[in-house]
Amino acid sequence: MSxxxxDIATQRMYILFDMGVASVKSGRIRYAKRYGELIRKISMRCRVAIPKSxxxxxxxxxxxxxxxxxxxxxxxxxxxxxxxxxxTCLVCGWMHRYEFVRCRKDG
Ligand SMILES: [Zn+2]
Known part of the structure; x- marks a missing residue:
């Protein structure tokens, strides 16, 4: 994979993500799931990590x-x-936990 x-795969993920956000905001949860699945598929098929953001x-x-x-x-x-x-995902109730440690000297 060149x-x-x-780069194209990553860009597509961003586009699908934006579309997913728009779907959620207009109440189309089913579409938002589809976009999430597509992002995962692209990531697997192209062996590109999903951007952290x-x-x-x-x-x-x-x-x-x-x-x-x-x-x-x-x-x-x-x-x-x-x-x-x-x-917390309000669709299925799954809780995702993240920890951030501040590394800055003045932190
Ligand atoms: Zn969920």
Whole structure:
């Protein structure tokens, strides 16, 4: 797989993600799931990792695009340098946990 094709695959994932977000906002959850599935398929078929900024918002359980306030609930809690974020998929109820540690010197 050439570099160019990988770039195209990544671009497609971003486009599908945007379409998924729009679907969620207009209440078309089924479409949003389809877009999430397509992003995963492209990633597997082209062996390209899903960009981190997108991957966070695709439900691991049902593949729906998670949009805070629409199809997801986001809770964050800061403990010292660690920021814990829990994203709950409102479609299937799956909870995704993320931890961020601030690495900046002044943090
Ligand atoms: Zn889900």
């Amino acid at each position: 570099r160019l094709l990988k 997108i991957r966070r918002w695709i439900c691991k359980n049902c593949s729906v695009i998670m949009v805070p306030g629409f199809s997801a609930r986001v809770r964050s809690r800061r403990k010292g340098k660690t920021l814990r974020v829990v994203t």
